[in-house]
Amino acid sequence: MLRIVSSVSRPSSTGLLGKVAVSTHAQHSSQYTLEESGRACWLKQPTLNLGRRSFSSTSSRGADITLTVDGKEVTVPQGSALIQACEAAGATIPRFCYHDRLAIAGNCRMCLVEVERSPKPVASCAMPAMPGSKVFTNTPLVHEAREGVMEFLLANHPLDCPICDQGGECDLQDQSMRYGSDRTRFHEITGKRAVENKDLGPLVKTSMNRCIQCTRCVRFANEVAGVEELGTTGRGNDMQIGTYVEKTMDSELSGNVVDLCPVGALTSKPYAYHARPWELKNTESIDVLDAVGSNIRIDSRGVQVMRIQPRTNDDVNEEWISDKTRYAYDGLRFQRLTTPLIKQGDRFVSASWEDALAAIADGLAASGAKDDEIQGIVGHLADTESMVALKDLINRLGSDNLALDQPGGSSAPVHGVDIRSNYLFNSTIPGVEKADAILLVGTNPRHEAAVLNSRIRKSWLHTGLEVGFVGERADTTYGYDFLGEDAKALSNFIAGKGPFVEKFKNAKRPLIIVGSALAEHPDGKAMYNDLAKFVEKNKDKLVTPEWNGFSILQRVASRPAAYEIGFVPSAKASKTKPKFIYLLNADEVDPKSIPQDAFVVYQGHHGDLGAQLADVCLPGVAYTEKGMTWVNTEGRAQLGRAAVSSPGASREDWKIIRALSEVIGSPLPYDNVLEVRDRLWDISPTLVRYDVTEPTSIDLALAGIKALATQTSGAKATGAPLRKPIANFYQTDPISRASVTMAQCTRAFVKGENYGFSEVGKGSQAAFA
Template identity: 60%
Template sequence: MEKSPKPIASCAMPVMPGMKIKTNTPLVKKAREGVMEFLLANHPLDCPICDQGGECDLQDQSIRFGSDRSRLKTCDEKRAVEDKNFGPLVKTVMTRCIQCTRCVRFANEVAGAVELGTSGRGNDMQIGTYVEKALNTEMSGNVIDLCPVGALTNKPYAFNARPWELKKTESIDVLDAIGSNIRIDSKGLEVLRVVPRLNDDINSEWISDKTRWACDGLKRQRLTTPLVRKNGQFVETSWQEALGTVSVALKGIKGDEIVAMAGQLADAESLVVLKDLFNSLGSENIRLDSKHLESTPAGLTDFRSSYIVNSTLNGVEEADVILLVGTNPRHEAAILNTRIRKAYLNGLDVGLIGEIPAALNYEYEHVGTDPSSLADLVNGSSAFAKKLSSAKKPLIIVGSNILEREDSSSILANVAILSEKLKSNSSPEWKPYAFLQRAASWTAALDLGFSSSSISPTANPKFIYLLNADSFDENEIPADAFVVYQGHHGDRGAHLADVILPGSAYTEKSATFVNTEGRTQITRAAVPPPGQAREDWKILRALAEVSGVDLPYEETLEVRLRFNDIAPSLVSYDDVEGSEFYNVAVQQLKNASSSQLSRTPFSLPIRDFYMTDPISKASVTMAKASKVNNICFLPVFKV
């Protein structure tokens, strides 16, 4: 700064009128070289064997601002620190640490893992968990991206590749309903790692540990060739024979005896082709595969506002009071949970109706364990009801697990009544009702007209088609039914199948998914499908042709044009369409049921955060994380 005797720190000096700042003078250059020299004084020369090499902030800064020589003598001792054990996901080489404390601040402020901190002072200061243990958070992998040196790196990825060897593909995550923006790094035919992409509207710059590390499950237990069951054993066959076998099985079966189930990893293209195919065969029994689904509340699927987060993910941070009903966002939507925690640190009050102890990483007031607690909130007799009624932007987040209950209609009706009361007191544009999905395919499936309930017209289906479906109740599948499984992993559905058709995973195709706030996004193929696996919608299109059903599309673009006929929101890419019929949707839910709220306690659908889908279940890394971390997922706070 002009007229200043010393250089100033830009982060500590406020901007003033008339300031004259020079950033490239000999004084500035010398000061930067001095700072860099101190940073490198104790830093080991590990660059040739460091996994951070090639994408290291310290390397980049030292090349840009550092000196071409060092005054450090070879006889001087460098500081050395013992490595810490942060669990199976994060590799530590703490001698490289420059004590910037980015990881400590992230763990304490964003992830809620308060056990990470510093001990010692000066040259003896170290970063660790005080008592050696794994990080108790599902967001631990983000410290790898934050670390400016090679002190914290990706343990499963260690020594597998250098960054300049990798092909980088921008895509989205489908292992939960958030739709986090990611970059897939692949080498040859193998996905080696997944890192976050910045998107302030969805995941900011963070991703969950499951998003980051479940990718090694993509190469295990894969279905790579069509299989037909003969004499109780699966036999490899050609596509022609497999599709012909399915076509023969379909002949002579009435439409109401055919059932199709779609799983949580099914893309919108395959969903619309599946629906068109089975509608053409005379079947309306097209549903999601969630276990024990009882009944779709009347009007749930009529308007989008009934089954999306109407406030948007960004808007959750604006709420001043949040009520969680039958959900644990830490396990069902880890990215959304970081936004709730951020708001909590800024004064948000959180109430919970659901199972306890809940492993949330912020304080919450336990309102009740069963739906009957909603009645006290509706009539205003509860203490938490006063907080909701006085809030400017109250938010009620309902978990998708309530659709698996017999009393789902009465729960949603009372939530709608409460939402309507709160809307009258809140800001005019604010929408208090939010429905949190936990599977990537469910929002698009409901948009396209899939049912979220059990099949009522058919007591004994004779043909069942499972599209990536693995979470169904096995009692729904009769022993004499012909079962076709289409998917990319040999999970539960494949074991019951008579014919297996190998599909593509989300890293191997360009496909459409809709997240829990109703935002449509597209994945991109990073690697080709293994073996004879094909894109899901193309398999269904081929089956239609073999079965004599004429579908009006042959290219991906034509399938997406079909979206416009059924659900135009599916072609509004990277955008959230406004909830124009929000008030009508809430009114319809309110009138859906007048029955009494039950006292059956809520139960959470996710018991193991690291094992929720066929990809993460096949992942060795997720198995290790599950073994180490689930015993640590204890409640952090409770009021």
């Protein structure tokens, strides 16, 4: 019987590490093989590819094969596991350890089936489908085998169902009812196995007495998250899963083990004892705390969000979400703006909507602001509809002074906004896995797009992907060639210096990923010029009809849509000192950039930094309380949906701006959200073509690269080093900064302090800057 076991060393501080392959022998033993190459140990091609569910000896598949499952002929690709063939035939195969996105373990034995001429049942997850095989999934032998496996699993399992958070959505409950015996043979038990609970941090609650050793969590940590902190000790009845040296699970994706665990051994610590699944209303929506646009399901009860879980979308987030996406929802309950506020002296006082809007109209008149002296600034979490409404209002007042709350946001971006391919992730998110060499410039995807980073790691593990890195050193969870951290390092690469050059040159599908922070850097213009010239020179590989290998990784949810609608200032407007400033969810704005004599309006859902700068605060609604449009880093428009009602007197953002336009005498020409989306269509039809990506044509993409080279020509580099734009992954926006859970993560993982549940030592600093 085949068993695949993955074992890959964690990257050292340089990011270079050994890749370990597993060789299979006739005796089914395993042997680790390493090959030295320069500073790193590189992977010898294994006979069986690490972590694959394919049993073929190479990455190429042969012809399809045909076999019979329960008398039904089914055709599957050669190399498929038997369990996949059974599912293709419509048979339901129970399982605990098997998972489509993890390596095969074959240790729960719940997926046993009968194969003709086999002396005993076989584990269908670990057995390759063979042509002409006859498989039976519903025979007395199979029933008896599954019943026996279930009996062993329940022998040591505690009777915790009434108090277990997994109750109602537990695989063990469901399968014991379906496949287990209706009576017990245990009558004289002196005691069940007892296992000490482990401290995995402030997010994952452990009840290790319930663990059935399926090792899903271990495989996820090793293969997907890239933090090899979970493993097994002991054998047989003494096997335990733990962290060896009592350390927390330091990963931006750690919460996914809660979804993977088929029993109640790993559950959500913030959600513990809060609700049962049948009490919750499910709403399909999207995440806006980064620019990936992960698909999520919001579970709510009444007016409160109880938890957030992932939805499967292979084109975006597969079935993973980051810990910030999953656990920051408690920030929706704290520091909320629920009523309009007007500053009187050094304090805010509550006001009605009529009084607040009138105060803004009076403030605009009193400021004497005209034309470009009126400025609109949008923040990280602004939706597309509200940005269009604000842009239209500012334009109707005669101003082109539009800005983003980021360094240099009051000027037009270096890459421009005329051609989409100059600011989007052109390879697409799943396209990352097709690349065979990646150059990262000014980005740490582990913080900026944790789910995307897991795809890069997957490709690095399974296909021998080569990665080059320009920027501040970081633990990315995969090995890379460190080229340097400034513009000179990029220039040296383009000049053909260094060992990574040859790897990139020989790649069939090379990919350059540029971080959004590069446009905010003093040397951003010079580095963009180098990149544009390099792409132009190598366009036969980097920009082809089948492949666009020049991608910009945005880190903020509102940014792609802001560029799409042209929310950038004109050259003249960017030099004008504003007298009236409208902050739309702008909480990262530099207070020094706000003139002391300017009248400031803040519209948002939290009393964060932007609200402290304002003369009038208008309460908007959060992403869980409205059905609006967001565009992710690859240009994919997605529709969020309201899961709960908004608190207090808060209103949808575009409606607030529409009401204000009436009061100041410049009414906007739309009265409902459908009319706003008609306006989106007028600006760019891609904004309302939901759930699809529209690639830029090769001619237009090359024209964009040429324009980028022209716009940035003559720029000189200062030599300033590139720095990580995200200092603390867990608190990057008003919602996560208001979250108690994210504050606990910051204490536990960033500062290595007591996070409120138990004492933890100094944690690894690898998961954050």
